[in-house]
Amino acid sequence: MEFLVGTHINFLGHRRAAFIVSAVVILIGLISLVIQGGPKPGIDFAGGVLLQVKFEQSISAESIRESLDRVGVDEAEIQHFGGDREAIIRLMEAEDAEEQDLAGRILSQLNEDNPGNTATFMREELVGPKIGEELTAKATMAIIYALIGILIYISLRFEFKFAVGAVAALVHDVVIVLGLFSITGRAITLPVIAAFLTIVGYSLNDTIVIYDRIREDRRKLYGKSFVDIVNTSLNESLSRTLVTSLTTLLVVLCLFIFGGEVIKDFAFALMVGVIVGTYSSLYVASPLVVEWQIRQEARRRRKHG
Amino acid sequence: MTPKMRWKVLLVLVVVVLAAWRASYTFRFLSMSEEDLAALSTDQVEELEANAIRLGLDLQGGMHMVLQVEKEGLPADEAQDVMARAQEVITNRIDQFGVAEPSIQIEGDDRIIVQLPGLQDEQRAKRLIGRTALLEFMPVALMEETDIVLRALDRAISEQMLADGEITMESETGLPLSETERLERERPLSVKLRFPGELPFMKESDVAWAKQKIAGLDLAEVLPTYPDDPTKPRYRIAWHEDTRVLSDDGEQYRGFYILEDEPVMLGSSVISADVRPGLDQDYPNSPGISLRLSRQGGRTFANWTGANIGNYITIVLDDVVQSAAVIKSRIPAGTPASLTGNFTDVEASDIAIVLRAGRLPAPMTVIEERTVGPSLGRDSINLGVRAMLIGFLLVVLFMLIYYKAAGAVAVAALIVNVLLIIALMSSLPVDPRPALTLPGLAGIILTIGMAVDANVLIFERIREELRNQKTIRAAIRDGYERAFMTIMDANVTTLIAAGVLLYFGTGPIKGFGITLSLGIIASMFTAIIATRVVFDLITSHWNVKHLSI
Numbered sequence: 001m002e003f004l005v006g007t008h009i010n011f012l013g014h015r016r017a018a019f020i021v022s023a024v025v026i027l028i029g030l031i032s033l034v035i036q037g038g039p040k041p042g043i044d045f046a047g048g049v050l051l052q053v054k055f056e057q058s059i060s061a062e063s064i065r066e067s068l069d070r071v072g073v074d075e076a077e078i079q080h081f082g083g084d085r086e087a088i089i090r091l092m093e094a095e096d097a098e099e100q101d102l103a104g105r106i107l108s109q110l111n112e113d114n115p116g117n118t119a120t121f122m123r124e125e126l127v128g129p130k131i132g133e134e135l136t137a138k139a140t141m142a143i144i145y146a147l148i149g150i151l152i153y154i155s156l157r158f159e160f161k162f163a164v165g166a167v168a169a170l171v172h173d174v175v176i177v178l179g180l181f182s183i184t185g186r187a188i189t190l191p192v193i194a195a196f197l198t199i200v201g202y203s204l205n206d207t208i209v210i211y212d213r214i215r216e217d218r219r220k221l222y223g224k225s226f227v228d229i230v231n232t233s234l235n236e237s238l239s240r241t242l243v244t245s246l247t248t249l250l251v252v253l254c255l256f257i258f259g260g261e262v263i264k265d266f267a268f269a270l271m272v273g274v275i276v277g278t279y280s281s282l283y284v285a286s287p288l289v290v291e292w293q294i295r296q297e298a299r300r301r302r303k304h305g
Numbered sequence: 306m307t308p309k310m311r312w313k314v315l316l317v318l319v320v321v322v323l324a325a326w327r328a329s330y331t332f333r334f335l336s337m338s339e340e341d342l343a344a345l346s347t348d349q350v351e352e353l354e355a356n357a358i359r360l361g362l363d364l365q366g367g368m369h370m371v372l373q374v375e376k377e378g379l380p381a382d383e384a385q386d387v388m389a390r391a392q393e394v395i396t397n398r399i400d401q402f403g404v405a406e407p408s409i410q411i412e413g414d415d416r417i418i419v420q421l422p423g424l425q426d427e428q429r430a431k432r433l434i435g436r437t438a439l440l441e442f443m444p445v446a447l448m449e450e451t452d453i454v455l456r457a458l459d460r461a462i463s464e465q466m467l468a469d470g471e472i473t474m475e476s477e478t479g480l481p482l483s484e485t486e487r488l489e490r491e492r493p494l495s496v497k498l499r500f501p502g503e504l505p506f507m508k509e510s511d512v513a514w515a516k517q518k519i520a521g522l523d524l525a526e527v528l529p530t531y532p533d534d535p536t537k538p539r540y541r542i543a544w545h546e547d548t549r550v551l552s553d554d555g556e557q558y559r560g561f562y563i564l565e566d567e568p569v570m571l572g573s574s575v576i577s578a579d580v581r582p583g584l585d586q587d588y589p590n591s592p593g594i595s596l597r598l599s600r601q602g603g604r605t606f607a608n609w610t611g612a613n614i615g616n617y618i619t620i621v622l623d624d625v626v627q628s629a630a631v632i633k634s635r636i637p638a639g640t641p642a643s644l645t646g647n648f649t650d651v652e653a654s655d656i657a658i659v660l661r662a663g664r665l666p667a668p669m670t671v672i673e674e675r676t677v678g679p680s681l682g683r684d685s686i687n688l689g690v691r692a693m694l695i696g697f698l699l700v701v702l703f704m705l706i707y708y709k710a711a712g713a714v715a716v717a718a719l720i721v722n723v724l725l726i727i728a729l730m731s732s733l734p735v736d737p738r739p740a741l742t743l744p745g746l747a748g749i750i751l752t753i754g755m756a757v758d759a760n761v762l763i764f765e766r767i768r769e770e771l772r773n774q775k776t777i778r779a780a781i782r783d784g785y786e787r788a789f790m791t792i793m794d795a796n797v798t799t800l801i802a803a804g805v806l807l808y809f810g811t812g813p814i815k816g817f818g819i820t821l822s823l824g825i826i827a828s829m830f831t832a833i834i835a836t837r838v839v840f841d842l843i844t845s846h847w848n849v850k851h852l853s854i
Contacts, residue, residue: 123678125674128373130672131371142806194814194818198802201799201801205798236769239765244757248754250699250700252750254750266744
């Protein structure tokens with residue numbers, strides 16, 4: 001079985017339209033980010049307390065909130081988690097929570113208020129403000145270092161303009177996923193950062209396979225216009241691009257559907273990342289290189305002519 | 306078969322067999338139920354554990370804690386080895402608490418990371434680890450001293466309340482203040498105290514108020530100080546651990562103590578601490594802790610008690626009074642002291658543990674804590690494994706349909722790939738062994754999708770070469786060779802990202818970086834070398850007319 005072999009899709013012919021589509025999607029995400037004052041940090045970065053409570057029977061968020069009020073906690077975020085028997089309680093303040101045994105008091109209050117519906121903690125996380133700051137700095141550094149390393153590697157293996165195209169494509173991917181996280185109200189946690197870095201790696205993987213093909217076709221199709229060469233390369237690698245994206249998407253989809261609530265956000269980031277990454281390697285990375293090349297040639301002609 | 310070919314076949318076979326053998330430990334260990342494990346001897350279980358993959362705390366349940374050691378204010382000589390001593394004390398305490406495979410490590414200059422896998426009672430563990438366990442035998446100030454201190458406190462609190470506008474010295478009615486009203490304003494603390502015997506008590510409902518007022522004072526300004534050090538008050542204020550009912554009104558009262566600043570002796574004079582029942586008639590149903598004193602400590606105590614008959618002594622643990630008793634006679638050296646209170650069996654045994662293990666050389670605060678209940682860990686494994694199996698089956702199905710026989714070779718490579726990741730994870734010679742975390746499991750799942758990529762690249766190339774009318778063997782050769790550089794380039798960038806995760810990540814994230822890197826490395830071996838050997842073997846043995854790809 002084969003599909004999409006011997007295609008002649010004019011990817012570059014649609015590049016302006018594709019740029020507009022990308023710009024619009026990015027803009028929507030950015031607007032949401034601006035409205036909400038930046039990405040919503042999870043407790044890993046903001047610090048705070050996260051409690052995952054499981055009840056024997058269903059429980060309403062209001063009832064949990066009332067119990068929290070009784071313990072003297074008024075600023076809490078309560079979300080059901082994979083059904084109505086389980087909930088995530090997020091408190092913004094971690095200071096003193098440990099000393100006052102806040103978690104223990106919340107649990108006893110919940111059990112007192114819901115007789116016959118025993119509550120147990122499935123997960124308890126407490127991150128002090130200092131650790132949160134450190135993790136934020138670490139995650140930022142991680143992303144910066146990954147980008148620098150990748151930029152250097154691609155510059156060594158390809159021309160600089162290719163590196164710029166590749167990095168632009170992966171920034172495009174990460175910004176879109178970030179925007180989608182903002183729109184869907186998902187918090188950025190450590191695993192999500194890991195997912196972002198994976199998207200970075202994945203998006204590049206796709207892009208580089210195409211770049212390799214362009215490099216090869218440039219030698220093979222010497223004399224043809226750069227636009228034609230890139231279009232040929234995109235078409236030639238299309239089947240591989242789609243097959244790999246499909247297998248990766250299959251497993252990530254399984255992770256999203258069957259992997260459980262704890263890694264749902266992580267799987268969500270990967271899922272969107274794979275889709276956007278495939279799109280961007282076809283419609284962002286190579287077309288940008290082409291734009292650059294065309295402008296470069298035009299400038300050269302002007303200079304000489 | 307050429308000699309080179311023979312070596313390659315041998316290499317692939319050895320790797321596959323080794324990987325399958327190493328990974329078999331993990332499969333056996335993870336598929337065993339509690340009963341199966343219980344049926345094995347300790348040696349067998351240990352062998353399995355040592356060779357199987359180590360599960361991260363998020364998968365097996367347990368507690369991860371980061372403690373910040375407050376080094377400030379320690380003398381230089383103590384500050385030097387404070388971390389090592391703190392680590393030792395915590396290790397001692399946990400050893401006595403009984404957790405399998407605890408890990409207590411120093412991180413950076415002033416942090417200790419404690420990991421307790423499979424922990425059941427985390428509240429108890431937290432109390433046990435975080436407690437400084439500074440044990441002091443403190444004399445209660447004499448009556449006349451107590452009086453002076455109380456008056457000083459009253460005056461300071463009253464002034465403070467006046468300044469804050471909480472009280473005024475005039476009555477609202479314009480009449481002179483009644484005696485009670487005057488006392489309430491001039492001696493706000495004392496009026497709340499009751500003296501059922503010689504020691505004062507306060508109603509539990511007033512304690513928070515009193516604590517807050519006293520915390521607002523600068524005791525060095527208010528209380529008498531040492532003649533040679535005017536910044537150091539000669540008395541300390543302390544409260545009792547428990548409350549009790551004072552006969553008549555049925556309300557809970559808590560002991561309020563004015564202690565001399567100089568301890569008679571410290572916990573270092575205690576050589577053993579054991580839980581004993583019935584040490585105190587006031588708490589007939591609670592166990593107490595019997596403290597055996599060192600020879601030196603016993604002598605000090607004997608001398609002090611001899612000179613202070615009729616006075617009170619308290620045993621103070623971390624600034625909270627645990628026991629108070631009147632000295633009836635000189636207590637001869639060799640007599641155990643006892644620490645009593647309204648303890649449960651667990652509390653008494655935990656206090657005994659911290660006293661035996663010694664006090665922490667500096668106070669600590671918990672700055673990060675992550676606890677996963679064992680059932681959530683189990684759920685995560687089950688769900689993760691299920692997601693992995695379903696994803697795996699889908700990919701297998703796709704590869705078989707799309708690439709037919711060649712797809713079957715890629716699927717075999719995929720299986721070897723997963724075996725290799727597990728084998729490497731469970732036998733890497735690093736300490737501690739890398740743990741499989743939930744994101745790590747996701748990394749393996751992701752690898753399944755991405756690992757076939759190398760084979761997809763190769764197969765697409767072979768198909769192209771075949772379309773260009775090349776012979777099957779030439780197509781295979783060129784397909785592998787042309788795809789090689791592409792595979793390298795594409796994987797190096799993912800490796801860079803995974804490497805950064807390894808370097809910057811903590812805990813679960815590191816686990817993701819590990820499985821992702823191992824998965825990429827393993828996929829290069831399986832896709833480039835192992836599958837090639839299979840193709841070469843087949844085409845060199847049979848005259849293949851049509852390549853099923």
